[in-house]
Amino acid sequence: MTVRAQQALQTAEAVLYDALVSPEVLELAPETSLKIETGKRGGQLSMSQVEINRLMLSLARRGLKVVRLKGGDPSVFGRSGEETAFLAGHGVAFEVIPGVTAASAAAAQFGFPLTHRQQAHRVILATARTQNGAVSLDSGAALADPQATLALYMGRDSLAEVSAVLIAAGRDGATPALAVERAGYDHARRVCSDLKGIAEAVHVAGFSGPVVVIVGSVAGFAQAAV
Amino acid sequence: MTVRAQQALQTAEAVLYDALVSPEVLELAPETSLKIETGKRGGQLSMSQVEINRLMLSLARRGLKVVRLKGGDPSVFGRSGEETAFLAGHGVAFEVIPGVTAASAAAAQFGFPLTHRQQAHRVILATARTQNGAVSLDSGAALADPQATLALYMGRDSLAEVSAVLIAAGRDGATPALAVERAGYDHARRVCSDLKGIAEAVHVAGFSGPVVVIVGSVAGFAQAAV
Numbered sequence: 001m002t003v004r005a006q007q008a009l010q011t012a013e014a015v016l017y018d019a020l021v022s023p024e025v026l027e028l029a030p031e032t033s034l035k036i037e038t039g040k041r042g043g044q045l046s047m048s049q050v051e052i053n054r055l056m057l058s059l060a061r062r063g064l065k066v067v068r069l070k071g072g073d074p075s076v077f078g079r080s081g082e083e084t085a086f087l088a089g090h091g092v093a094f095e096v097i098p099g100v101t102a103a104s105a106a107a108a109q110f111g112f113p114l115t116h117r118q119q120a121h122r123v124i125l126a127t128a129r130t131q132n133g134a135v136s137l138d139s140g141a142a143l144a145d146p147q148a149t150l151a152l153y154m155g156r157d158s159l160a161e162v163s164a165v166l167i168a169a170g171r172d173g174a175t176p177a178l179a180v181e182r183a184g185y186d187h188a189r190r191v192c193s194d195l196k197g198i199a200e201a202v203h204v205a206g207f208s209g210p211v212v213v214i215v216g217s218v219a220g221f222a223q224a225a226v
Numbered sequence: 227m228t229v230r231a232q233q234a235l236q237t238a239e240a241v242l243y244d245a246l247v248s249p250e251v252l253e254l255a256p257e258t259s260l261k262i263e264t265g266k267r268g269g270q271l272s273m274s275q276v277e278i279n280r281l282m283l284s285l286a287r288r289g290l291k292v293v294r295l296k297g298g299d300p301s302v303f304g305r306s307g308e309e310t311a312f313l314a315g316h317g318v319a320f321e322v323i324p325g326v327t328a329a330s331a332a333a334a335q336f337g338f339p340l341t342h343r344q345q346a347h348r349v350i351l352a353t354a355r356t357q358n359g360a361v362s363l364d365s366g367a368a369l370a371d372p373q374a375t376l377a378l379y380m381g382r383d384s385l386a387e388v389s390a391v392l393i394a395a396g397r398d399g400a401t402p403a404l405a406v407e408r409a410g411y412d413h414a415r416r417v418c419s420d421l422k423g424i425a426e427a428v429h430v431a432g433f434s435g436p437v438v439v440i441v442g443s444v445a446g447f448a449q450a451a452v
Binding site (some may be wrong): 001002003006044073074075076077078079080081082084085090096097098099100103104105107108109111112113114115116117122123124125126127139142143145147148149161184221223 | 227228232278299300301302303304305306307308310311314322323324325326327329331333334335337338339340341342343347348349351352353365366368369371373374410417444446449
């Protein structure tokens with residue numbers, strides 16, 4: 001985590017935190033601070049975005065210093081746009097503290113780059129699903145760019161479907177692929193395979209936490225050790 | 227910067243740092259540590275990658291704890307793949323500490339998200355130039371994905387050319403665009419325009435530091451204030 005995030009937590013009066021935030025991180029906040037879990041893993045027992053927004057606003061209007069705590073970088077699949085638009089619309093002052101996104105964390109932990117001068121000219125950060133459901137073939141074409149490293153967030157459960165779409169869109173099934181469970185956290189795990197085999201490898205490994213999947217030649221650099 | 231990066235610096239015996247690392251960051255390293263600048267801005271007075279690799283190796287073999295310090299995230303256009311492959315090939319133990327990449331830093335500083343549920347399903351991190359020269363029309367098609375936010379690193383000098391390639395590849399010239407100079411640093415600046423106007427806007431603003439350019443509807447969220 002960043003030094004600025006640590007400082008914000010140490011002076012927080014209320015912390016609204018997502019599932020998967022480590023207990024050690026929460027302990028940085030003062031004992032006297034109000035600590036509110038906004039969601040359980042899996043999503044069934046979670047506050048809605050509307051409830052989170054209203055609660056942030058209500059606490060801020062009581063004059064409390066509120067920290068909205070998320071893993072990774074809030075601007076990447078973290079709904080920071082919705083939360084900051086809501087706060088700005090209600091005249092609440094805020095600061096966004098950036099974080100290390102899961103693809104960067106996975107790369108550092110398992111010793112591979114996301115770009116490489118000879119092999120990977122760009123990186124695509126995507127989710128396995130969009131708001132309206134599964135990846136379409138149209139998206140498949142955009143994601144199948146052979147010169148890009150593809151980092152798929154929230155990719156665990158629909159990985160077989162997404163791999164098939166990517167291969168149908170022209171990405172080689174033999175492209176190296178890597179899945180990392182709990183990137184950036186202690187006890188992160190990884191499995192290596194190729195695009196056509198990665199869904200099965202993740203299934204066999206029994207990953208149950210959040211998974212980021214890296215597709216591209218850079219995945220071939222991955223090391224066993226953290 | 228991250229807490230782990232701070233801790234590594236505080237115990238470093240030698241620091242090899244890139245141009246643009248702030249003096250305050252360097253001061254975290256012990257006064258007794260060897261501080262070696264590997265490059266000046268602009269690139270003319272810089273060590274070559276081979277020289278940097280050899281120096282890292284030589285210092286590490288003398289038993290020193292060496293920190294190779296870069297801005298942003300080393301796995302994204304930071305040559306971490308080349309440097310770690312070199313170290314691994316010579317049997318030198320290393321750890322990669324991830325960082326906040328420039329696109330995330332820019333988003334936090336200027337209040338826009340990189341993804342948005344309705345408007346931006348994915349993010350492409352790219353450079354304005356590839357190893358072999360300018361962006362080709364082939365790359366243009368991959369970068370022109372209308373459902374993606376495009377973050378162009380090192381985009382300042384070839385921005386007019388890249389904008390033209392993107393528009394020729396089908397991206398709407400009226401797409402919001404934003405350029406941020408020195409993302410993540412104090413005194414970061416931004417100019418807002420659209421894809422067809424962003425190169426001129428950057429020119430008029432006289433940006434001289436490193437620039438990340440954001441193309442996509444999310445750029446329309448950007449705030450004036452840091």
